[in-house]
């Protein structure tokens with residue numbers, strides 16, 4: 438990938454359940470913040486903040502090391518409440534979300550976990566237009582943003598509507614394949630604008646010290 442994900446890119450992180458989408462996105466955020474000077478925001482609509490932080494601590498990422506610079510916005514509870522309310526509040530909700538991100542000082546990285554959970558809050562009238570507006574609002578923020586998308590490995594497109602694949606600058610796909618009695622994890626960068634790419638599947642190991650990608 439010629440050294441990494443370019444700043445300001447919008448990247449889809451897709452794969453089926455348990456492929457470590459959340460862990461990988463958090464890992465990138467955590468290490469950027471730990472080793473750099475920027476702040477970040479992890480927006481969770483799936484897992485509660487407590488559940489997320491407990492899992493990440495188990496993966497060797499103690500949140501106390503990044504403290505106030507890695508902000509978690511827990512919308513998992515709100516999601517349950519919104520589900521019963523007006524699904525046409527989408528644009529208001531989106532504007533509010535963008536304001537919240539802008540309110541985080543020196544915020545350079547954002548994770549939205551997940552697009553599918555967000556979609557469950559919305560009645561799109563015209564997905565092509567509304568999704569375009571959604572991604573443009575994030576692009577205007579200028580942050581490097583990771584959108585997590587639940588997507589089975591048999592699906593050709595990564596986003597639910599197929600449009601996300603075109604609107605985002607990059608796509609990282611995580612998969613698992615059974616091997617004997619167990620399974621192996623793989624990572625594949627399908628797309629990364631302005632980078633020369635090897636789009637093969639690379640074995641992804643989870644070690645004591647973090648993720649390792651096995652190069653050929």
Ligand SMILES: Nc1ncnc2c1ncn2[C@@H]1O[C@H](COP(=O)(O)OP(=O)(O)O)[C@@H](O)[C@H]1O
Pocket residue numbers: 452453454455456457458459460461495496643
């Ligand atoms: N301490 C650990 N070491 C290695 N793998 C773990 C550990 N704890 C959980 N896992 C794995 O992490 C997976 C969940 O990761 P997660 O990032 O939440 O996946 P996703 O977001 O793709 O659903 C679990 O299915 C489990 O296989």
Ligand SMILES: [Mg+2]
Pocket residue numbers: 458459460483550
């Ligand atoms: Mg997840």
